[in-house]
Amino acid sequence: MSSPVKIPFKSVIRIDRSLDRPVYLQVAHQMINAIQRGVLLDGVQLPGTRSLSEDLEVHRKTIIAAYDELDAQGWTEIRPNKGTFVRNKAPQESIPLNLLNKKPTGNTVSPGKKQDQYNEQFLNSYPAKTGYGFKQSILLDVLPVNASAGLEFNDGLPDIRLxxxxxxxxxxxxxxxxxxxxxxxxxxxxxxxxxxxxxxxxxxxxxxxxxxxxxxxxxxxxxxxxxxxxxxxxxxxxxxxxxxxxxxxxxxxxxxxxxxxxxxxxxxxxxxxxxxxxxxxxxxxxxxxxxxxxxxxxxxxxxxxxxxxxxxxxxxxxxxxxxxxxxxxxxxxxxxxxxxxxxxxxxxxxxxxxxxxxxxxxxxxxxxxxxxxxxxxxxxxxxxxxxxxxxxxxxxxxxxxxxxxxxxRHLKKAVKIYQERRDTFAALLQDQLGAELTFVSPPGGLSVWTHWNPKLNLMRISKNCMKRNLHLPQELLYQNDSFTAMRLGFGNLTIAELEEAVQILTLAVKES
Structure with a gap:
């Protein structure tokens, strides 16, 4: 049976005071993680609260609270006049203690980095892949991506500011x-x-x-x-x-x-x-x-x-x-x-x-x-x-x-605003890009369907727009041997924003 002296708890428990999670919970959760992964085996005696608090450089009350949390969740048992012991009946494959204590030789990494590697591998990691097979689909591989900042021609969404x-x-x-x-x-x-x-x-x-x-x-x-x-x-x-x-x-x-x-x-x-x-x-x-x-x-x-x-x-x-x-x-x-x-x-x-x-x-x-x-x-x-x-x-x-x-009442007001934006957007497109596209001003909705010069590369235009902080999502671009088109939403942009967006789009087209 391992004694508490043989367990290098500084390698098992890493405290990050920048986290919102209380320190005592960090200690308790990492101990539970160590028990689950076989670092702390069933029956191992944990060190006293004073000893562990000195080792981890935290207040003794923090360790007492952590031990109380472990006991409340059933991960430990207190034996009168003996101490606190790990209680985990699940079969485990223990991680050799020499992995924690092994000293670097030759070109090995420094002890600090080795400790980080250990924690990443054994304590703080989560499986990258499942251990079982499941049905996968390519249907949803390409989905809309929302712009994080700046202007955006979206798929015809409303202006939430209204x-x-x-x-x-x-x-x-x-x-x-x-x-x-x-x-x-x-x-x-x-x-x-x-x-x-x-x-x-x-x-x-x-x-x-x-x-x-x-x-x-x-x-x-x-x-x-x-x-x-x-x-x-x-x-x-x-x-x-x-x-x-x-x-x-x-x-x-x-x-x-x-x-x-x-x-x-x-x-x-x-x-x-x-x-x-x-x-x-x-x-x-x-x-x-x-x-x-x-x-x-x-x-x-x-x-x-x-x-x-x-x-x-x-x-x-x-x-x-x-x-x-x-x-x-x-x-x-x-x-x-x-x-x-x-x-x-x-x-x-x-x-x-x-x-x-x-x-x-x-x-x-x-x-x-x-x-x-x-x-x-x-x-x-x-x-x-x-x-x-x-x-x-x-x-x-x-x-x-x-x-x-x-x-x-909201819809009645919004329709008037969107109609004004549609008319402005149509005029801007015609004035600044009329040589490169054709379109019919839509009778309704919040988007304009535009046909473009087939010599243009729409993906390149989208990338050029992004350089100037205008998001033109890939799902709005339609280009193949038969047609070259964009679906441009205008409802989310004010008159001033539409003017700026079309100006950026015009520059992007010229660069293409």
Whole structure:
């Protein structure tokens, strides 16, 4: 049995006083780590508190607190009149003490560095890889990277500076203080906050022409969660899913992750090609059609009313699901927006998804999925596996903001600001870069789809922008043998910021 004298505790325990963690916990946790790794074996006697405090140059009370922590967690036992001993019944492979005490010879590293190497190898390390195999996917290898500073052309996100944060904070704070809302602090077995679903149903019926009630709504954490849940529930391996060419890359990843096979069809100035879909239906069994009809992603075109009717008829005839993504519905500048397909669906073929993540800010992870009640019941069961009930408190706050028409007032003001920014952005692009690109000013949304001179290298332009502190993410660049295009979000930038960003972009293009 090793005595405490033989254990070089200065090599086992390293104290870092710059950490927020109390010193006694640092001592206790590193001792536990040493026990788990076999440095301190079961039955080893630990030194007395006075002796160890002198060795580690800490106050004796610190060691007493560390020993109390070890005893409370069951890692040690106190034997009357004998001392404190390690208690660990798990089989261990001990680390030889001579590894700790071995003196350097020849060209070996210094004792200080050797101690650091020891601690890194045996005490403070965490496995770099699993000891078991698991399924890996290349689908998510390339994901958006947020800019840490400076200006950014993003994917069409809103300007969070426009949010009515003061009113939102008051509403949310009031909910936390109100005893009537204590019920939302516990678990729930419904498809989301009932009051919110009732209020949301009324809001969607008034703004989107839907004909739903609370039982047709499942609340989610945003568009992506809705897409993933719909894919997981409705797509089997090998099912064919139609998307536009081009289409939303994250949605495509969800379909592929669930085993779906993607078929892309052309998109023109009136939206996705109905004729191409009709021809596919005649030859193949189609399971799902994914659409962002209000402002197609990424080209921003609006699906015409005529094509919407035709798609509903095709879905009823051939039995495929229409997954309608309510992308940018709230941001329309040229008159009234076109109603979603779900508003005219009489055959139960449309699953409609939307969120407040774009209407307010991406940080408000509040989405919704609309479908016939029998599907909502099943999807609610599935959601409980990954998100038992959603954010009941935030949903209560959103319900009150909808009832007070605070969200509606915010959107009305925001649309005017975004329209001004769109017009300014379009004028800047035309004036400074008109010789290198073409575009159509979008009727809505927070992005402009631009076609560029094919001789330009978009990745090089992005790198040149970064040198001047303008982030132009890779996922917004579309370049191959057929086209050279960028999707440039403008909603997050003020007029002054847009002027600066376009000036930087112009210089980057010239350098390319």
């Amino acid at each position: 949010l009515p944060l003061e009113r939102l904070s008051k509403v949310y704070g009031g909910i936390l203080k109100s005893k009537t809302n204590y019920r939302h602090f516990g678990y729930s077995h419904v498809e989301g906050n009932e009051h919110y679903r009732e209020t949301l149903a009324l809001y969607l019926n008034n703004t989107r022409g839907l004909h739903i009630n609370k039982n047709n709504i499942l609340t989610t954490r945003g568009i992506h969660m809705s897409i993933y849940m719909a894919s997981s529930m409705l797509i089997e391996p090998g099912d064919l899913v139609i998307v536009g060419d081009l289409s939303y890359y994250l949605a495509n990843m969800c379909f592929q992750q669930c085993g779906g096979k993607i078929i892309s069809v052309p998109v023109d100035q009136d939206g996705i090609s109905v004729e191409a879909i009709r021809e596919l239906c005649k030859r193949k069994k189609i399971r799902m059609l994914y659409l962002t009809p209000h402002h197609h992603y990424p080209t921003t075109v609006t699906l015409s009313a005529e094509r919407r009717i035709e798609l509903l008829q095709l879905a009823a005839t051939y039995g495929f699901i229409i997954l309608e993504d309510d992308y940018d519905y709230d941001f329309h500048y040229n008159g009234n927006s076109v109603l979603p397909l779900a508003s005219a669906d009489t055959s139960g073929m449309v699953v409609y998804i939307g969120s407040f993540c774009k209407s307010l800010a991406p940080g408000f992870r509040s989405g919704y999925l609309i479908a016939p009640e029998n599907l909502i019941v099943e999807m609610a069961k599935f959601r409980r596996l990954v998100d038992r009930q959603g954010d009941m408190l935030m949903e209560q706050a959103l319900a009150e903001l909808l009832e007070e028409r605070e969200i509606q």
